Amino acid sequence: MSSSVPNIWYVAHYAGGPGIGRHSRGWYLARTWVKHGARATVIAANRHHMLDASQPSGPQQVEGVDYHFLPAPAYSTNGLMRVLNMFAFTAAFWASQRQLISLHGRPDVIIASSPHPFSFIATHRLARLLGARSIFEVRDLWPASITEIMNVSNRHPMIRLTAAVERFGYFHADAVVSLLPRTEEYMRSRGLTGDRWHYIPNGIVRDEPSDRPPGSPIFALIDEWRSKGLCIVSYTGALGVPNNVDRLIDAMALLKTRNPSVRALIVGRGDVEEQLKAMVASLGLSEQVRFFGQMPKSVARAILKHVDIGFIGLKPSPVFRFGISPNKIFDYMVSGLPIVSAIEAGNDIVAEAGCGISVPGAGPSEVAQALDRLACMTPAERDVLGSKGKCFVESKHDYELLGRTYLKITGWG
Structure with missing residues (x-):
């Protein structure tokens, strides 16, 4: 030494x-x-x-x-x-x-x-x-x-x-x-x-800076949706096959009639980005689901402070029996967001923290039900769940x- x-x-x-x-x-x-x-x-x-x-x-x-x-x-x-x-x-x-x-x-x-x-x-x-x-x-x-x-x-x-x-x-x-x-x-x-x-x-790191650039199209859309009283679900992260973002899109198709007040923001880039955009178009979801490219982390943090629900999913795999440690969940938690987690793994961080709804191994219908359940809560009720996640991640991560x-x-x- x-x-x-x-x-x-x-x-x-x-x-x-x-x-x-x-x-x-x-x-x-x-x-x-x-x-x-x-x-x-x-x-x-x-x-x-x-x-x-x-x-x-x-x-x-x-x-x-x-x-x-x-x-x-x-x-x-x-x-x-x-x-x-x-x-x-x-x-x-x-x-x-x-x-x-x-x-x-x-x-x-x-x-x-x-x-x-x-x-x-x-x-x-x-x-x-x-x-x-x-x-x-x-x-x-x-x-x-x-x-x-x-x-x-x-x-x-x-x-x-x-x-x-x-x-x-x-x-x-x-x-x-x-x-x-x-x-x-x-x-x-x-x-x-x-x-x-x-x-x-x-x-996570507590109190990291967030940045809302003036004139940003994504924040203009968020403001428009919020002014209409809509509930905003966000996915921020990689757009690859393992991330199972198509499960969110399928759930949004079901919510189009079940709860038309729900909107989704998909923020990121990846191998299946164009396929996901084509899927949204084919399902007639262009008003319900909007895509934005990868953002700087400071901007992503600001986005999470202005939406209502965070979504995370992973395609099922035996390797997840060893547990997961996804940054995305922790980013949602530190932002105080309630979470819908469509992951089957050896650990269930969302259930452990009590900060949302876990639907392991779920299909689109179960994901839609979970999103609908959170969307139908009052903002104060969602804040209670989000606060549990924030306390959990700050004390352990x-x-x-x-x-x-x-x-x-x-x-x-």
């Missing part, structure tokens, strides 16, 4: 941050660690699909947090180039170790954050060479997420390689941090021993608390 002040490297291939892109966990944790006297650097790829734009290779500061972007080739689909991007990032980390140490200091702790586990090979090797603590952070269970969601064979060479690296991480890491609450038994069956399993989920817990795992704190 180099000093009484820990130097932490958080190596996360897909890291984002304010003004950079989605997946800001590393930024929030690093900011908390620095606040408590540590030195911290987030190390990420300069090209990946979570970034708003490619970043120049090398060091930069992201709103007070040190970052270092490593070169990785561009990709546009989940094909060969994305796989090459993964391995290139891992290779770049290993090749850049002297430069990283020169610029950011000798690390006392190196955290390799998945979803893919390949970077752990390089981070663990360097940690052992430097006498640093090696931590394996697991956001998603690879390869289980691939085999169970995408129906890829366990015999596929890439799956076998991923499984071998996963086992290596569980067996060799000084600590394993899971974002999912029900993974300990699974990890122990694959090499984890002792008391090295820790649960640190995604989180504040990044200040999570960051301090992480420091204890590193050996400081």
